[in-house]
Amino acid sequence: MPTAPRVLRGRPQLEELRRQIQAIETPITVPVLTGQDALVLGPGLHEVCPASYLDTPAALAFQIGMLGHGLAEQDRLRPVIWVRSAGHRAHDFGRPYPLALARWGLEPERVLLVEARDASDVLWAMEEGLNAGALVVGEVGASLRYDLTASRRLHRSAQARSARVLVLRGHQDIQPSAALTRWRLSALPSPDRPWRGATGLPGLGVPRFCAVLERVRGGPPKSFEVEWKNAAFHVLEPAEMARRATQSASQFSRLAV
Amino acid sequence: MRRGQALADAKALEPGLRIAPFAPDADRRLLGAFARWSGRWSPWTAPDPGEPGEDGVMVDISGCAHLFGGEDQLVTAALDAVRGQGLTAHAAIAPTIGLAWGLARFPARRVPTGWLIAHDVGASLHGLPVEALRIGDTAARLRRFGLKRVGDIAGLPRANLARRFGPDLVRRLDQARGQEDETLNPLQPKTPFRARMRFADALLLLEGIKQAVRETANTLCAHLESEGRGLRRAELNLFRVDGKIHLLIIGTAAPARDAAHIARLFNEKLDRAEIDIGFGIDVIELNATATGALSGRQSGLIGDASLNDNRLDTEAFARLTDRLSVRLGETRVKRAARRDSHIPERAAGWSAETNPSGSALMVREASGQQAFLLSPERPLLILARPEPAEAVAEIPDGPPRSFVWRRTHHQVHQAEGPERLAPEWWRPESRASPKTRDYFRIETIEGRRFWLYRDGLYGPETRNPQWFVHGAS
Secondary structure: HHHHHHHHHHHHHHHHHHHHHHHHHOOOOOOOOHHHHHHOOOHHHHHHHOOOHHHHHHHHHHHHHHHHHOOOHHHHHHEEEEEEEEEEHHHHHHHHHHHHHHHHHOOOHHEEEEOOOOOOHHHHHHHHHHHHOOEEEEEOOOOOOOOHHHHHHHHHHHHHHHHHHHEEOOOOOOOOOOOOEEEEEEEEEOOOOOOOOOOOEOOOOEEEEEEEEEEEEEEEOEEEEEEEEEOOOEOOHHHHOOOOOOOOOOOOOOOOO | OOOOHHHHHHHHOOOOOOOOOOOOOHHHHHHHHHHHHHHHHHOOOEEEEOOOOOOOEEEEEOEEEOHHOOOHHHHHHHHOOOOHHOOOOOOOOOOOHHHHHHHOOOOHHHHOOEEEEEEOOOHHHHOHHHHHHHHOOHHHHHHHOOOHHHHHHHOOOOHHHHHHHEEEEEEHHHHHHOOOOOOOOOOOOOOEEEEEEEEEEEEEHHHHHHHHHHHHHHHHHHHHHHHEEEEEEEEEEEEOOOOOOOEEEEEEEEOOHHHHHHHHHHHHHHHOOOOOOOOOEEEEEEEEEEEEEEOOOOOOOHHHHHHHHOOOOOOHHHHHHHHHHHHOHHEEEEEEOOOOOOOHHHHHHEEEOOOOOOEEOOOOOOOOOOOHOOOOOOOOOOEEEEEEEEEEEEEOEEEOOEEEEOEEEEEEEEEEEEEOOOOOOOOOOHOOOOOEEEEEEEOOOOOOOOEEEOOOEOOOOOOOEEEEEEOOO
């Protein structure tokens, strides 16, 4: 009876396919967290957009910090692929400086800088990195190649290896994408150091950012004011916010954008 | 018609003459390609350029003849292949280079098959004309004395020969006899690790070639493993039936001995190179041109996972580097590198070299050391070339209160500095701009961070210091 095995073999395959389809169809709900946990990104694709052109360095800094923020210890040692295209606007602010990366929680020896020729090579290198289990930082900018399909591919590859991929987009880029979250970044004035030097200007405090969670799957948008301190992000409690100490925490609520 | 004839005379004799300018460079390139192609009979080949129409290729077939069924079969097959390409060729096999050279150029032209094999050095040599000794103009002088054959001078006293005709004649005679050593300077560097496959039927499909590459890689890796070496750089030669050779080169970030990985790198190249297979590929040769020590790895007693948990998986990292650089180009995939310098743009950067000399590459076991946290605060992004900015400072050596960079006005809110970096006067390059830089980290009222410096100390170095923006955030 030559047909029997084929029937038997078909069923598990069918089941497997059904299971796969179900996995695709179930809406991914990300519980919207508050406080510190809200900044821990799940595996998948996340986007960071600068609020304006001049906020691009701040957005990149936030991105690098977020890459390792809240990761488990063994994931912190994954290689990082930093992909940028050779003719990109973000290059206006220069190249990443290896000696500064450690301050943002990234050891330079883990980083592989890829300066791709064009947008399609950028996407290819990012996907290749994800498939190898690396964490990926991509500067796609306002690229037409980075669309819904491309971003979904990246997202799926990242989820399969439970890796993070953070993409820096242009500040005017409004193309839809399949990212889990999209952050709109602008720099905030850091708190003054309590002393003034001989120069008359106060020293630089810890870097602060205004991070607006514009888009998150399965949740409302939200806004955070965060600071980078002791190699981690901290959400500022309203009382800590710049020069608004008099307002109580319960009264103060910031509108989501 | 003869060599050296005037073009006008030659055209008068033969009006339909095809004329091409003499291109010695192109000829030499062709001869080089031809010598490489001759690598199918022996790995030791060298081009032997001569007078126009007298170019040759030397092939050291020691230990190779039996692979082709003997010297007769080898030389017949070789001549057939060469003539198949439309070339006129003669060949000779002899125990010494000098004798083979002479035999191929003089008696071999007169035998109908076009090739000769010398078994007895003395007898073959003595019958040759004196020109066959590679002595140039000396041959004409010998002829004036009636010495026409090598046999005529073989019996003469060496001292007299050397005095009258120069030491070159005696040396060439000794070389042809095999009394003095003459070695072939092979075109291909000797590669100790080599694997090759020949096919009775030429491969016509890319799939078949890939399969063959996988098998040669297996052979090569077995060879490498027995020597405890890993591959750093490899060449793949695809010999086409009609004589063309495709050369593909890959490099690896760390010594690799994984056949599947190597085959995959070549597959990537094969897919992208769009090579023209033509009438097929009949020989595939894989050379390891550079290797590095790679000892065998022992798996842990409990399991690998526990070992790798707190360590960067360097092997996987190296593999990823290889794959990216094969596809995108070797210069586009970079790793952090640092140099012993305090000038920021020199102190650290990105290097595409897979193995820069010494400790330039920032590679370390991910355990412990916090060396980079101790370095002074630097901006995340640094401009390749500092850009001039218009800055206003309260006092000449203080931080800027505001500055204009790229036509945008920035109001400074916080500042730290100066960090004073003196020029590296011991380097000749820095003598062009021997000014001290005062670096300031500043934050604008919007919270944007920049890294500025003032070029030159106010007073001793300059009266009118120029400001530059060097980094951001």
